[in-house]
Amino acid sequence: MSAIQSQSRADEAQLIKRVCEGEREVFYELVRPYERMVYATASSIVKNPADAEEVAQEAVLKAFSKLSSFRGESKFSTWLVQITYNEAKMKLRKAHANLYESIDDSQQTENGEFWPKDYADWRPIPSELLEENEIRQAVQDAISSLSANYREVLILRDVQRLSIKETTTILGISEGSVKTRLHRARLLLRDSLAPGIDGCWIKGQPYRKVRPW
Numbered sequence: 209m210s211a212i213q214s215q216s217r218a219d220e221a222q223l224i225k226r227v228c229e230g231e232r233e234v235f236y237e238l239v240r241p242y243e244r245m246v247y248a249t250a251s252s253i254v255k256n257p258a259d260a261e262e263v264a265q266e267a268v269l270k271a272f273s274k275l276s277s278f279r280g281e282s283k284f285s286t287w288l289v290q291i292t293y294n295e296a297k298m299k300l301r302k303a304h305a306n307l308y309e310s311i312d313d314s315q316q317t318e319n320g321e322f323w324p325k326d327y328a329d330w331r332p333i334p335s336e337l338l339e340e341n342e343i344r345q346a347v348q349d350a351i352s353s354l355s356a357n358y359r360e361v362l363i364l365r366d367v368q369r370l371s372i373k374e375t376t377t378i379l380g381i382s383e384g385s386v387k388t389r390l391h392r393a394r395l396l397l398r399d400s401l402a403p404g405i406d407g408c409w410i411k412g413q414p415y416r417k418v419r420p421w
Contacts, residue, residue: 242289361375
C-alpha cells in the first residue's frame, strides 16, 4: 500500500469515527468520492436509470445505518459497493425483473405495442475511444447485452478498476471465477463491437467492412 493510499485509509477511518460519534453531516464527505461507483454498480445490475438511482440511495442509507459495523477489514469503498450490489440483487429478486438480459429482447404489451429497452446512463469509461458519443453508446449497449455474470465482473474490474480480491469479496466468488468470467466478458464485448469499430462508428465515415471475417 502506497503512502497516499495509507493516508486516504487513515482519513476515511477518521471520518467514520466522527460519524459514529454523532457528526452525521460528515457522512456525505465520506461517501461523496464513491457516488459514481455506487451508481455504476447499481446500473450494471438493474439496468434502468430510475431503479439504479433508487438502489444507490438505499445503499447509501444502509451504509449510514450500518456504519458502526464496519471493521476496516476491507476498504470502505469495497464495503459500500458490496452493499450496493446486494441491494440491487434484492431489488431484482423482489421485482422478478429479468427483463433486460439481452438488447435484442423487447417487451410486447397486450395491445401489441413494444416497450423500448432502457439503458443506464453509464458514466464515461476512461478511454480515448469513448470520447465519441456514438462509440460510447455502442459500448454501453454492448455491455448491457452481456449476461449478468459477465457484466458485473466487467464493470467492477474494467470500469471501476477494482482489484481481483475486491471483486471476489463483492461478488462472493473465487478468484479463478473472476478471471474466467472477465476473460469471457472481454471476448464477448470484443466480438460485439468488432464490426462497428472496423467502420460504422468511425467519425465521418460510412460503414465499411475492413476485416475479412
